[in-house]
Ligand SMILES: Nc1ncnc2c1ncn2[C@@H]1O[C@H](COP(=O)(O)OP(=O)(O)O)[C@@H](O)[C@H]1O
């Protein structure tokens with residue numbers, strides 16, 4: 001099992017207590033793609049951050065790749081096993097596309113595998129932009145770079161938060177297909193949050209998040 005989340009809950013005090021996640025359980029195997037849909041403010045980003053060990057739940061259990069997440073191993077599990085794709089790309093704008101792909105390895109002080117990074121850029125159709133500064137890329141190109149960056153470390157789990165949310169429809173479709181295909185080809189687990197019905201339809205399982213609960217869609 002790549003991901004096992006049991007009875008997660010999360011509230012914020014802002015200043016009144018708001019329960020964002022009431023009781024959320026989710027399991028995912030290698031090769032599955034899961035779409036989580038839901039209205040703005042229902043807690044999709046919060047859930048994705050908890051699954052990605054970026055935020056702590058108030059209660060519940062989470063394991064990644066069979067290892068239970070604790071306050072001590074979250075960062076390491078995240079570095080080794082999880083890749084993130086964000087709605088707003090989160091590239092370093094003054095660095096080149098290639099440098100952005102290699103940034104997670106650089107930060108983790110791992111050896112830089114330039115050949116692998118270039119192969120990933122080729123796979124997402126961005127090889128001819130390898131040496132462009134990220135700020136010169138279009139939205140679709142930035143998201144392709146972000147997908148290559150998320151894959152560079154060969155993570156078991158890919159988490160994507162509204163990955164097509166800032167893109168026009170045609171580009172969104174293209175990026176959605178690249179994301180799904182790149183995960184499927186490697187037998188990775190993909191969990192994405194989206195408003196995009198076309199993208200959700202490409203996933204192997206779909207849920208809505210509402211009132212702090214996940215409901216499976218048939
Ligand atoms: N750090 C925080 N402190 C207080 N409230 C927060 C915090 N993060 C998110 N929230 C609130 O939790 C709710 C869910 O937010 P979010 O997970 O971003 O929803 P979504 O991604 O579905 O739009 C929102 O009402 C938001 O204002």
Ligand SMILES: [Mg+2]
Nearest residue numbers: 044045046161
């Ligand atoms: Mg969100």
